Amino acid sequence: MEFKERLTAPKKDNKYYYSKLNFDYPHLVDQCTWYSWGRLMELGIPYEEMIKNIPRSNAENWYTDSKFEKRTFPSSGDVLCYSSGKIHDKKDGMGHVAIVEHVYPDLTILISESGANMKFKTRKVKPPYKYYLKSKVDHKLDGFIHSLEYTNVYEWTKGDYTVINNKYLRSTPEVNNHNKVEWKNLTSNAKTKTYPDNGYARYKKGAIINIKEFTADKKGNIWGRTNQLWLCVQDRSGYQVNKIL
Numbered sequence: 001m002e003f004k005e006r007l008t009a010p011k012k013d014n015k016y017y018y019s020k021l022n023f024d025y026p027h028l029v030d031q032c033t034w035y036s037w038g039r040l041m042e043l044g045i046p047y048e049e050m051i052k053n054i055p056r057s058n059a060e061n062w063y064t065d066s067k068f069e070k071r072t073f074p075s076s077g078d079v080l081c082y083s084s085g086k087i088h089d090k091k092d093g094m095g096h097v098a099i100v101e102h103v104y105p106d107l108t109i110l111i112s113e114s115g116a117n118m119k120f121k122t123r124k125v126k127p128p129y130k131y132y133l134k135s136k137v138d139h140k141l142d143g144f145i146h147s148l149e150y151t152n153v154y155e156w157t158k159g160d161y162t163v164i165n166n167k168y169l170r171s172t173p174e175v176n177n178h179n180k181v182e183w184k185n186l187t188s189n190a191k192t193k194t195y196p197d198n199g200y201a202r203y204k205k206g207a208i209i210n211i212k213e214f215t216a217d218k219k220g221n222i223w224g225r226t227n228q229l230w231l232c233v234q235d236r237s238g239y240q241v242n243k244i245l
Contacts, residue, residue, distance in 0.1 A: 001044050003076050003150035005101045006112050009120035016041040023056050032059050035114035036079055036097045043077050044148055053147070060084055060095025063142035071144045073156060073216040074100045074109050079145035080129065084137045093137035100144065107216060107234075127216065151245075156214040156222055161233065161241040163203040169240065170232040171201040201231055208244065 010017045017038035018025060024034035036059075041050060055065040063070060063081035074080070078100040085092025098113035107127045114120050115133070125132055131139035149157060163169075203209065211224035211233070222234035224241075233241045 001148060001150055003043070005076075005110075006039065006042070006099075007101070007122055010038065010042075014038070014042070021047055023050075030114050030116075030119050032097050032113060032115045033062075035112075035120070036062075036099055039099045039112065040077075040079070040147065049147075054145075058094040059097040060093065060142075062095070062097050063145060066145050068145050068147040071146050073214055073222065074103050074107070074129075074144050075146055075156065076100055076102060076150060077146075077148055079147075080109070080111055080125075081142040081145060082131050082139040083142050084135070084139045093135065093139065096131070096133065096139065107222070156224070156233075157243070158212055158214070160208055160210050160244040161224070162244055163205055163207045163209065164240055164242055166205045167203065167240060169201045169203055170235075171229045201229055209241070211241075 012018050015021055017034070018029075021041060022034060022038050024031060024037055028034045037050065037054065040054065041047065045053075053067040055061045057065070059081070060083035062079060063083065066079075071078070080098045080100055082096045084095050096113075096115065098111040100109050101112050101122065102110040104110070104124075108124050109129070110122060110124055112120065112122050123132070129141050131141070133139075209224075209226055209231070211226060211231075213225050214233075215223050215225075221232055223230045224233040225231075233239075
């Protein structure tokens with residue numbers, strides 16, 4: 001399925017926003033849940049799947065109650081979710097949801113959104129994606145709801161990847177215990193080899209690695225897990241592996 005970014009407000013004849021296909025129409029037009037519901041349907045999720053997998057309630061309930069995959073890192077088409085105070089208690093805030101339209105190499109995301117005190121907007125949000133709107137209550141990032149894969153965007157999804165450059169990839173047995181991300185150049189005749197004891201995995205350019213899952217750390221680095229190791233597959237210098245389609 002092809003992904004198309006939305007950079008302008010939906011028109012009034014768009015059925016995904018302005019019809020009964022949208023659970024929040026017409027009583028919550030311009031609210032964040034109304035917009036995000038319509039955007040997900042516009043991106044390709046059928047109404048029946050929306051009803052089964054997306055909560056029909058306040059934004060702060062979406063991440064907790066959604067039955068779609070939940071992630072700590074963003075992909076295009078994901079729902080960015082924030083909660084406030086105690087979940088399911090609207091007295092201390094109702095949270096916020098928005099849609100990820102683009103993920104940049106430094107993990108900054110472009111989002112589209114609407115809300116109680118605004119109409120359609122796009123904005124960029126940098127890691128670690130702290131709440132960015134004025135509010136009387138504190139909001140926390142819950143994570144990202146992931147529902148669909150797209151063929152025309154480079155995203156961090158499990159599968160086979162090829163190494164771009166001759167590099168030592170920083171590695172660690174436990175992703176939460178890694179130190180600074182560090183790279184070392186390899187000689188042209190370097191062979192693929194792992195060194196888990198000293199924190200490096202050596203992969204020659206073109207080597208293929210199978211990655212089971214991904215996570216992002218607070219510094220904006222992406223880590224991928226193979227069978228044995230977590231590897232830093234993107235640091236602040238940009239992409240270090242490419243997905244094999």
